[in-house]
Amino acid sequence: MTDPNDPLRVIPTDAPPIGACRKTGDSLPPLTLMGEHDLCPGCGEPLALRQILDAIDAMDMAQRAIGTIGIGCYTALTSLMDIDLIQALHGRAPSVATGAKRMRPETLVFTLQGDGDMVNEGLQEVIHTAARGENVTCILLNNGVFGETGGHMTATTVLGQRTKNSIEGRDAGEHGFPILIGDLLARLEGTAYCARASVHDAKGVARTRRFLDRAFESQMKGQGFSFVEILTMCPTGWFLPTAEGPDYLDQELGAIHEVGELKKDGVLIES
């Protein structure tokens, strides 16, 4: 199928190279049982999953990590993960995490939730968990749509964003304004660490990893509630070709949900 007139040489990529080389990146993230999943092409959630598992593995906490999982597309990723997990009711993962951490304070307890799960279904759970200063890490995968149930608007959907039930774009008069959950939680005294990252490009993915590392470290130091919001692509829910997902994420969602650290060591970082 390769064009013989093409001046550029195509390198075979079906087998590892022969000769002096070293593998610097494995296809599967650490702590996974398999790589196949049924999420849509161009989804950002597996990118976040890789960084979460990488961070846990780098801290050597695989045997002492407990994940509490919300309901959403990412719930399907639990069949890949080789760590202890508890499936919570819709939106209730922060409360389940509270129980797990209080009973086993030596463990690394994190939640994995979507925006529909955390900000719609279980908003009070995460706010109270943060206000109590529970020593857990909540991770939000924010794409502005209820991906799993068909792509409807969530509380974090930005103004103008088209979804299944805001087909002309979210309108403030009709649908209200988006909740900037990271900014909200950062203001609570129980929150020790709060950051917002994005996986729209490799640089953003590397930054996501840094923020996850700091959140987990904050938890293990016992500083209090830690929160990492990760903006992820959902080209299916945004009615976009997969290749346009990262730019839309950066320019539309990223313009409202601004990326960066909001609170560190219990001190607000003013932008």
Next chain:
Amino acid sequence: MSAPSTEANGKRGPRGTVVIDAERCKGCELCIPACPPEVLRMSSNRNASGYLLPELLEGCTGCGACLMVCPDFCFEVYRFDPKAAEGA
């Protein structure tokens, strides 16, 4: 495969390469703009599921950006060891 020729890579020679799990790929194209040396492009080849596949051109540096942005865990990254290659 053997180490690719050095023409497109300047004096330093090829620095890296990737192995792509074609059957796992869903053709999302996220790896194409993510590649800093711009050596990934979409081919006209399809896998068993019917998804178009990316292909690698000369000039890979083994930086691993493709691996970081691939939602389907398709990329395995290798770096060539120049010292060992010189000795060979």
